[in-house]
Amino acid sequence: MVANSKKGSNRDLAKALAGMADQVIASANKGRTPSMDIPVRSLANVSFNEKKRYIEMGSAKQQREFFNVNMAKKFMQTMLVAAACRQLEDEGKTTSIRDLFYMIKHRIDGSSENTVDEQTESDAVIEDLEVTAQFIREELNLFAENKGALAGEITLVDSGDTIDARAVGSGGWAIPSIVEDHVIKFKKCTAKFVLLVEKAAVWHRLNQDKYWKKHKCIVLHGGGQPPRGVRRLCWRFVNELKLPLYVYVDNDPWGYYIYSVVKQGSINLAFESQRMAVPSARFIGLSSFDPGTYGLDQKATAIGLDESDIRRAKEILAYPWFQSKAWQKEIHNMLANGVKYELEALTNKSISFVTEEYLPKKIKDKDWLD
Amino acid sequence: MVANSKKGSNRDLAKALAGMADQVIASANKGRTPSMDIPVRSLANVSFNEKKRYIEMGSAKQQREFFNVNMAKKFMQTMLVAAACRQLEDEGKTTSIRDLFYMIKHRIDGSSENTVDEQTESDAVIEDLEVTAQFIREELNLFAENKGALAGEITLVDSGDTIDARAVGSGGWAIPSIVEDHVIKFKKCTAKFVLLVEKAAVWHRLNQDKYWKKHKCIVLHGGGQPPRGVRRLCWRFVNELKLPLYVYVDNDPWGYYIYSVVKQGSINLAFESQRMAVPSARFIGLSSFDPGTYGLDQKATAIGLDESDIRRAKEILAYPWFQSKAWQKEIHNMLANGVKYELEALTNKSISFVTEEYLPKKIKDKDWLD
Numbered sequence: 001m002v003a004n005s006k007k008g009s010n011r012d013l014a015k016a017l018a019g020m021a022d023q024v025i026a027s028a029n030k031g032r033t034p035s036m037d038i039p040v041r042s043l044a045n046v047s048f049n050e051k052k053r054y055i056e057m058g059s060a061k062q063q064r065e066f067f068n069v070n071m072a073k074k075f076m077q078t079m080l081v082a083a084a085c086r087q088l089e090d091e092g093k094t095t096s097i098r099d100l101f102y103m104i105k106h107r108i109d110g111s112s113e114n115t116v117d118e119q120t121e122s123d124a125v126i127e128d129l130e131v132t133a134q135f136i137r138e139e140l141n142l143f144a145e146n147k148g149a150l151a152g153e154i155t156l157v158d159s160g161d162t163i164d165a166r167a168v169g170s171g172g173w174a175i176p177s178i179v180e181d182h183v184i185k186f187k188k189c190t191a192k193f194v195l196l197v198e199k200a201a202v203w204h205r206l207n208q209d210k211y212w213k214k215h216k217c218i219v220l221h222g223g224g225q226p227p228r229g230v231r232r233l234c235w236r237f238v239n240e241l242k243l244p245l246y247v248y249v250d251n252d253p254w255g256y257y258i259y260s261v262v263k264q265g266s267i268n269l270a271f272e273s274q275r276m277a278v279p280s281a282r283f284i285g286l287s288s289f290d291p292g293t294y295g296l297d298q299k300a301t302a303i304g305l306d307e308s309d310i311r312r313a314k315e316i317l318a319y320p321w322f323q324s325k326a327w328q329k330e331i332h333n334m335l336a337n338g339v340k341y342e343l344e345a346l347t348n349k350s351i352s353f354v355t356e357e358y359l360p361k362k363i364k365d366k367d368w369l370d
Numbered sequence: 371m372v373a374n375s376k377k378g379s380n381r382d383l384a385k386a387l388a389g390m391a392d393q394v395i396a397s398a399n400k401g402r403t404p405s406m407d408i409p410v411r412s413l414a415n416v417s418f419n420e421k422k423r424y425i426e427m428g429s430a431k432q433q434r435e436f437f438n439v440n441m442a443k444k445f446m447q448t449m450l451v452a453a454a455c456r457q458l459e460d461e462g463k464t465t466s467i468r469d470l471f472y473m474i475k476h477r478i479d480g481s482s483e484n485t486v487d488e489q490t491e492s493d494a495v496i497e498d499l500e501v502t503a504q505f506i507r508e509e510l511n512l513f514a515e516n517k518g519a520l521a522g523e524i525t526l527v528d529s530g531d532t533i534d535a536r537a538v539g540s541g542g543w544a545i546p547s548i549v550e551d552h553v554i555k556f557k558k559c560t561a562k563f564v565l566l567v568e569k570a571a572v573w574h575r576l577n578q579d580k581y582w583k584k585h586k587c588i589v590l591h592g593g594g595q596p597p598r599g600v601r602r603l604c605w606r607f608v609n610e611l612k613l614p615l616y617v618y619v620d621n622d623p624w625g626y627y628i629y630s631v632v633k634q635g636s637i638n639l640a641f642e643s644q645r646m647a648v649p650s651a652r653f654i655g656l657s658s659f660d661p662g663t664y665g666l667d668q669k670a671t672a673i674g675l676d677e678s679d680i681r682r683a684k685e686i687l688a689y690p691w692f693q694s695k696a697w698q699k700e701i702h703n704m705l706a707n708g709v710k711y712e713l714e715a716l717t718n719k720s721i722s723f724v725t726e727e728y729l730p731k732k733i734k735d736k737d738w739l740d
Contacts, residue, residue, distance in 0.1 A: 087721070088721070099575070099714045099721075102718045103717050105671070106718075114670060145571070156539075158539025163538070167531040168533070169527075169528025169554075170546045170554075171516070171545055171546040172544050173541055173543070183540055184540075200515055201469060204464070204465075204466070297476065300472075342472075344469045347465065347469040348475060
């Protein structure tokens with residue numbers, strides 16, 4: 001896995017992009033139509049790999065040709081995006097996908113057409129380039145919006161600055177979108193596990209109670225569905241530091257789904273699974289059995305499932321990666337009870353119930369789902 | 371202003387909340403109906419103070435009585451919220467407003483009623499308590515969702531941890547929701563000004579280029595409309611460290627509005643203006659005149675105003691605090707051109723145009739609006 005990450009690191013990006021351009025030039029010199037083979041990113045080319053335990057992309061490809069009225073514009077856009085990424089690499093800079101859109105947006109000489117009109121066009125080309133050049137967008141020096149924060153038993157070097165995550169205050173270290181090893185390096189790690197929390201508010205409780213200090217771990221959140229930077233960072237903790245990862249989410253179908261994206265990847269971003277999915281991730285809660293086990297006041301804290309919850313739960317029940325007995329039991333129990341619970345529901349017991357009782361007992365009892 | 375901030379600091383919170391409870395007990399002992407005077411939070415009780423240059427709340431109050439069928443529940447909720455805030459204060463903890471909702475949510479003995487059913491109920495009571503007890507919610511130990519990050523020429527102490535904002539890496543220091551001086555203390559500040567940027571992506575460019583180092587400043591963003599923590603932190607920079615504040619937003623009516631909330635406060639949160647509004651804040655851009663001044667490729671970067679933009683721009687034109695000649699000219703120019711510009715449009719010139727040319731020239735030429 002680490003070798004895989006090296007292969008995709010920024011070391012070869014300039015070369016890989018130049019290689020793409022060289023192919024086009026070579027075709028032109030031979031009098032052939034310049035073309036590229038681009039892997040197909042549709043649902044038909046995505047499947048769940050039972051052995052690797054993540055969602056991956058198949059091998060189907062489609063050709064993009066320059067001398068084809070339907071493809072010429074997209075071909076040009078692909079070249080523009082590749083050239084912009086090469087420029088970023090050469091200048092040692094990173095930028096947002098919105099910025100990239102503006103970087104390549106120009107009026108085409110002698111026409112009333114722009115190279116791109118909407119960001120959706122450049123975004124699609126970025127995804128093409130990711131799968132074609134085999135670099136995830138963070139390696140192409142492009143960042144998405146970042147969310148999430150981290151505190152705990154690790155020292156990191158972020159762009160040359162040493163960050164001791166044991167002393168990052170109440171705010172924590174803001175997790176950047178790009179966490180590749182040329183940006184973020186791991187130094188002294190004294191953590192025994194990583195806890196990924198769905199919600200910022202719960203992370204604050206854990207940080208304020210210094211849960212990570214008492215239990216020797218790293219605690220991070222992704223502000224809901226974790227963004228790519230947070231997922232990629234978790235991947236690196238698991239694969240490079242060999243730490244187990246626990247995921248702590250609301251007890252509702254959306255919480256289950258957040259866990260499943262961390263674990264198996266997503267259909268939309270199947271290409272990235274090999275660098276983002278963490279098949280060993282464990283679901284530590286909230287389980288639909290927790291309110292009973294932990295004596296929660298269910299009348300005060302349960303929220304009725306609505307129609308969209310029920311529909312989503314049934315969809316999740318059918319996913320190949322939720323077919324274990326334990327998971328079927330977990331989801332069926334939620335549906336049978338007809339209620340869901342938020343992480344904050346534990347506050348009804350006491351302010352620090354989550355750090356003082358719930359999480360310690362969960363981990364001690366190994367009361368999680370794989 | 372600083373004295374004001376001290377008055378509202380957490381030092382007296384326990385006493386203030388106990389005082390509220392004592393009044394209720396005293397009334398009961400005298401055989402009177404327990405009641406509270408709560409300032410009115412409606413639009414009718416809000417106005418723009420021309421002298422102070424911010425939106426403030428008037429002095430109208432309404433009585434909340436315990437022995438009144440329409441008020442009894444809200445009275446009880448107010449007491450519950452006050453008691454929970456007192457508990458947080460006693461335990462030295464802070465929590466989210468969602469958590470607070472769960473803290474006080476219980477089935478009322480011998481009934482089928484809950485103390486609160488929806489978070490909107492406890493949120494409204496929190497606002498009542500803020501205006502009645504004269505503590506903003508951050509002082510009541512309650513946080514909202516946090517957004518935003520900071521880097522630059524200052525050392526802070528956050529909950530006992532020293533944060534040198536000159537070495538916070540690519541992610542930056544995540545700005546917490548509660549930045550009161552018992553949580554965040556200012557240490558060595560070598561900044562000459564503060565630059566608040568609307569968008570995270572632009573902040574990243576400034577941080578990556580170490581704009582703050584070259585130009586001796588603090589650069590922070592609030593992820594769109596800045597959350598309370600970011601506004602309060604700016605307030606403290608301006609009032610305690612005497613730094614000028616520049617606001618850098620998209621050139622559209624929403625950007626103008628973000629600036630105006632930072633400067634004058636908002637109608638919804640008029641009570642908080644005295645601790646959040648920064649009447650000296652300067653609008654540094656994007657101005658509707660900038661694309662011309664800076665030779666932007668307007669064909670490639672302008673975005674047409676849509677109907678909601680035009681409607682909003684006209685509303686803003688009519689606000690009392692946008693009546694200066696310069697502001698009228700600024701907004702009329704946008705409307706006349708019929709286009710808006712995003713901050714990222716500057717990338718069309720070059721990746722680092724914003725840090726190397728635009729901002730340095732703007733500040734050198736004092737080309738801002740008050």
